[in-house]
Amino acid sequence: MFLLYLNIGLIISIAISVPIAVTVSKKISPVSRSLADVCRTVIIWIFGIAVTLTYGQDHSEYQIENTGVLVNILKAVGFLVLIMGTLMYHELIPICK
Numbered sequence: 001m002f003l004l005y006l007n008i009g010l011i012i013s014i015a016i017s018v019p020i021a022v023t024v025s026k027k028i029s030p031v032s033r034s035l036a037d038v039c040r041t042v043i044i045w046i047f048g049i050a051v052t053l054t055y056g057q058d059h060s061e062y063q064i065e066n067t068g069v070l071v072n073i074l075k076a077v078g079f080l081v082l083i084m085g086t087l088m089y090h091e092l093i094p095i096c097k
Contacts, residue, residue: 002061013040031090038083045075 017040025033048065049072056063066072087093 003064006064010044013044029090031086031092034086034090035083038079038086042079045079 017037021033021036024036045065049067052063052065052067084093088095
């Protein structure tokens with residue numbers, strides 16, 4: 001039942017974030033939209049870890065995220081690479097001159 005609520009929450013999150021992302025892209029910049037999408041993914045990832053470490057200890061259906069240290073370090077490094085790549089692609093961080 002929990003996964004059903006989680007999926008409904010994901011659908012609502014996407015339904016809300018897409019129109020907001022289009023508005024941000026029009027008013028501010030596509031870079032802001034890209035970074036907001038990455039931040040949303042990081043927030044969902046952290047939420048998954050928090051649920052797994054709290055409720056998931058007692059109930060296996062609440063274990064929605066791998067809590068291995070190495071796996072989460074690799075995910076964090078991946079998010080940092082993604083953010084840095086986005087900033088370099090949009091020339092906010094110069095690669096070399």
